[in-house]
Amino acid sequence: MPRLTGVGAVERPKTLSRSAYLGIQQAIRDGAIIQGTLYSENELAETLGMSRTPVREALIALAREGLVEIESQRGFRLRQLSDAQRWEVFDLRLLLEPYVARKLAECATEDGVRRLTELVDGQEELSGADLQSAFLALDEEFHLLMPQLVGLERSHDILVSLRGAMWLMGFEALSLPQRHSAVIAEHRAIVAAIAAHDPDAAAGAAHEHIVKTAAAVS
Template identity: 60%
Template sequence: MSKLAGIQAVERPPTLSRRAYLQIQQAIRDGVLKSGVMYSENELAEQLGMSRTPVREAVISLSREGIIEIASQRGFRLRELSVLERTEIFDLRALLEPYVAGRLATTRTAEQVDQLRGLLDEQQLLVENPKDPQTFLDLDERFHLLQAEYLGLERTRSTMANLRGAMWLLGFEALSLPHRYADVVREHRAILDAIERENSEDARRAAHEHILQTARAADHLDR
C-alpha cells in the first residue's frame, strides 16, 4: 500500500473539556480563583455556560498536574505549594530553560530572533506604563516557551508549560512583581543577545541567572 503524502490533518476545534481546562487555567493565572477557597464544579459549569461533565474532566486533569485538590462531595480548591515543591519548580526551570536557550543559539534564524525581540519590545512598553501585569506575564511565558517551539522540543515545552502553570499557585501578586519589570526585560535581552551572537554558553548562563533572580524575588516577596 502506497503512503499518502501532501495531505494535511484537519484541525479540530477544542473539546468542551479542553475549553473548560483553558478557562480554569486562565482564571488561576488571572487571580480570579484564589488559594484557600473551595469552589463548586456545578457553579463553575454554570458560569462557563456548559454542563458539569467537561468541567469535571478539566478539574481532574488539573488535579493530575498538581494544580487543584478535589474534595469529595465538596468541590475543589487550589493546592498550596510546599517549600520543597517551590524549590523543585525553580530548580527544574533552571535546568530546562538554559538548556533550551543554549541549543537555540546554535540553530536560531534571523526571523526567530526578530520575533523574540518583538516580544521584549512589547514588554518594554509595559515597563514604562506598568498597568497590565497579566499581559506582561503572558509575554514572559511566550518568550520562554517559543524558544522550545523553535527547536521542536515538544516534551520540553510541555514540561516548561506545566512548571509555569504550577508557579501560578504562588499567587498572582508573587508572580507579577511590578518592581521587577525592568530587570526581567534586561535579563531577557541578555538571553536573546547571546542567542543572536550564537554563543551557547552565554545564553545558558544568562537564562540561569534570570531564573535565579526570579526565584529570589518570589521568595523575598513571600516572606
C-alpha cells in the first residue's frame, strides 16, 4: 500500500472536559483551590463557564491521579496526603533527581545551562501578589527541563507523575521564611555543578535540595 504524502496531522481541539481538567489543575498548582475546603461542583462549573458534566469528568480524572477526593452529593476537596505518602514522593525524587543531575552534568551543553539559568533568574526576579504561584510554575519547569535536556524520557514521565503531589505541598514549603531565597541558592548550586561537568557535585546538590524541601514540609 503506498504511503500518503502531503497530509498533515490534524490538531484536535480540546474537549470541554480537558479544558476543565487543565483549569482545575492550574487552580490547584496556583493555590486558588486550597486544603481543608469543600468545593461545590456547580459553583466550579459556573466559574469555568461550562456545564457540570465536563467538570465532573475532569474531577474524576483528577481523583484517579490522587489530587482530589469527590464526596457524593456534596462536592470535592483536595486530597490530604499522609506522612507516609509525602515521604514516598520525596524518596522517589531522591532516587531519581540526583541521577538525572549526574547524567546531565556529563553531557550538558551551553544552551542547556543557559535555559536552566534563565529559569532560576526568573524565580529571583519575581515579586508581588502572584509570587508563589509563578515561583512554583518556574520550579516545576526547572525540574522537568533537566531530564528533557539529557533525553531521559522515562525519568521525565515519572517526575511529571509526582508533580501533583508536589502541588499539594508546594505552598506549605514556600510559606516558610527565607525559603524562596534558599530554593534559588539550591537551584543555582545544581546548575553550577552541571555547568562545571561535575557529576558528583551535581548529584549531591540535587540530593541536598530535595532533602531541604522535604524538611520544609515535614
